[in-house]
Amino acid sequence: MNPAATLPAVLAIAWLLPLAAFAVVWIGYSLPQLAGRRPGATAQRFAGWLATSAIGSSFALSMFALVVWLAYHPLGGDEHGGHGAPPSYSGDYYLLAQFGELRLSIGYYIDALTVAMFAMVTLISTCVHVYSMGYMDEELHEVADHEVATSDGNYLHRPGRYHRFYQYLSLFSFSMLGIVLAGNLAMVFVFWELVGICSYFLIGFYYERPSASTAANKAFIVNRIGDFGMLIGLMALWTSLGTLQFGDTQLTARTSAGHVKMVVPIEQGIFSKLRSEDQHYHLDASAMVRSAETDESAHPGYWLLFVAGLGIFSGCVGKSAQFPLHTWLPDAMAGPTPVSALVHSATMVAAGVYLVGRCYPIFVPEALLVVAVVGAVTLALGASIAITAFDIKHVLAYSTISQLGYMMLALGLGGWVAGLFHLVTHAFFKSLLFLCSGSVIHAVHSNDLRHMGGLRHKMPWTAYTMLAGCLAIIGAGVPIWGIGFSGYFSKDAVIEQAWSFAGANPSPTYQLLLYVPIAGAFATACYMFRLWYMTFVGEPGHPHRFENAHESPPSMVGPLVVLAVFAIGVGWHTPFMSDLSVTSILEQARPAGTQATTSGTLLTELTLPDEHLSHEPEIADPASQSAFFAALLGVLLATMIYVWRWLHADEIRQSFAPIYKLLSNAWWFNELYQWTFVRPTLALSRLFASIDRWVIDPLVNGLARLFAYAAKLLDRVVDRGVVDSSFDALAHGTWDVGLALRRLQTGRLRQYMVFLVVGTLGLFAIASLCWKYALAG
Amino acid sequence: MYLLGHLLTEPVGVVHYMIVGAVLFTCGVVCMATKRNALGILMGIELVLNGANVNLIAFGSPYLRGAEATIGLDGQLMAMFVIVLAAAEAAVALAIALNFYNNFGSIDVDRANQLKG
Structure with missing residues (x-):
């Protein structure tokens, strides 16, 4: 067994199983529900079993991967040396797109940390899945939500959402495992956001409750603030190093003629670019600066690394609820408790810490x-x-x-x-x-x-x-x-x-x-x-x-x-x-x-x-x-x-x-943010809304009214005055001529005869006169 | 008077026939314009047609105009057509007259004024 081939395959299956469960539940339960068909309690329970067995299988595969890892990489051998690079496997499953130098791929970077995190995440996720079968039991049937009052004074009654809970749990597990497995920072970012959106769905699981939907929004928005910093960090790294890959990746390309894989040079990852073996793995800040003409005393590369580190860390600040973006986490407790256990304590918030650990070589x-x-x-x-x-x-x-x-x-x-x-x-x-x-x-x-x-x-x-x-x-x-x-x-x-x-x-x-x-x-x-x-x-x-x-x-x-x-x-x-x-x-x-x-x-x-x-x-x-x-x-x-x-x-x-x-009052952070960010933002929005309402709307309405008035004017003057009246006059004229000519039709046969004769004679007279002049002319 | 004298002294030619035809035509027209009886009008029509026939025969006659000036049998042929048409027309007209009589109990054409404008 070759661990370089086995581990990526095993972990990929462990990673994709929850996605499969999500897809099945989504297609089988949530889509029909849109059409108004509600799955019954037994069917919903089956969705729970499906998701649980998927994550359970993931756990089994992760344990298998752990055993394989330990079998091929004996512990403690290199422990106190600390000189060599840790054993790791990196590569791409699938190349999404390539823009010039930028390769966006679904890749993997597997080392002991990845394998350990896989085991930890899948184990806890399995426990939470099993636990939820009992905890979310009431969602199997119609639920009376005692925290939401309807307009007629009763409690809200709504159909249960058991399958939906499992659907999101599966998607969450998939996303979290994606972060852990990711072979490059772009993929980390994608799954980072997926985790965020799952968190949004799960916090807002009782979305009829105002507190839950507000908390879901808050978590998502606060996370976005951190993610913006993360994007800056990614850009700093990308522009300086030209890659987002963690480890060295052997690029493979298929020739167009056959299926022969052509090995092309290895793409150096961030780690080996910044800490190359030649430099004895010391952080080499000059790798961040491509041109040699820069002033070394100002440490431009070092500053860039500092910015990149801070950027990535700010993403982690959002996700791991660090000061000053910690305010979303307590509110996130509005979700069901198993969600709090899985998402907001054990795994999702751990993603930030994990990422700092994963990107540790970057940090100055x-x-x-x-x-x-x-x-x-x-x-x-x-x-x-x-x-x-x-x-x-x-x-x-x-x-x-x-x-x-x-x-x-x-x-x-x-x-x-x-x-x-x-x-x-x-x-x-x-x-x-x-x-x-x-x-x-x-x-x-x-x-x-x-x-x-x-x-x-x-x-x-x-x-x-x-x-x-x-x-x-x-x-x-x-x-x-x-x-x-x-x-x-x-x-x-x-x-x-x-x-x-x-x-x-x-x-x-x-x-x-x-x-x-x-x-x-x-x-x-x-x-x-x-x-x-x-x-x-x-x-x-x-x-x-x-x-x-x-x-x-x-x-x-x-x-x-x-x-x-x-x-x-x-x-x-x-x-x-x-x-x-x-x-x-x-x-x-x-x-x-x-x-x-x-x-x-x-x-x-x-x-x-x-x-x-x-x-x-x-x-x-x-x-x-x-x-x-x-x-x-x-x-x-x-x-x-x-x-x-x-x-x-x-x-x-x-x-x-x-x-x-x-x-x-939690150090009045919520109030502080309320007064420093939320209210000014809202005030600004209100200002723009009022500009919209009181300036732009009247402008548009006025223009519309102006055109309507001009059209009416045109209608009165041109259409009615000129066009209509000229047609009317023509019609009247025709009518009058008709009335006048009608008198000729006397109905007397003998008179017609006279008209005939007289007319013929007249025509003869005219013809003979004109004939004469015509000949003369 | 000069014309009359001229006619009387000249040998009979096309012009004489044309005068006869014109007289017949005029008689027919006057008959149509004055008679209130539908049959009288029919007779007037016959007169008009035959007036025209006289002209056609005269123009087509080699005896009157010389063999080189005529247009052969065409005049007589056209007269024959006119006669056939006149017969057909008379049949239709008599049928109309009969129907008119059945409806009005008379054949006075002055009473047929329903197409008045």
């Missing part, structure tokens, strides 16, 4: 510093807001924002493996947490934490799987023994890298990038346990809802258990195969030349330390312990308030009223 240290700072700000913002939120899904949404901040921070500080490792572990425990919250919402029919409480007796499976998720996200573990939940390893890796960075850069400003994640660990523990205590411990907040609560069906609990197992263990080394772990797989995919300690060219005192240095005991131990104690303090604080009741939440709220107000 200054751009990475921007990534890190944005990540740190996002982390602090998200964590602080999550503490005060009362909507269970909002807590998780802000928690997602905060965790995404961790990933960006890690990537920005040089911790490539740490960031992507946290991405993988976070995907598992955050989807678990969201699915648990969905289970709770399904049971109590409310999102409000104050309506819950004491539910662990009613729904133990949900409660304890969620506890596993909470422990995973706060990074629970025992530092001395080195065991813990998955988050323990990944979050420690992030904080270790931050610690290492703070050590390498003594400047006090850079120290903040260490304190923020540690404070974030404290806040994470605090709000996660606040969430868990308020939901599952204490007195029921709403007795009626509590009475009706029940454990969810097996189709929902099953995925919870699977995800809980992964949330606990995904960070571990596999027993008996100590080399096999997520970190070592990721380590294998580390882009060439990005491991070594690097310094900035523009900011000369900026140093990004080698990631392996962060595993040294003198850095790892204090970092791990500080993270552990921060988390412990957070849990203790939450326990003191919500279990032991030593402190009262209301009193704290009152004594820190201004801060509480700031946090509970």
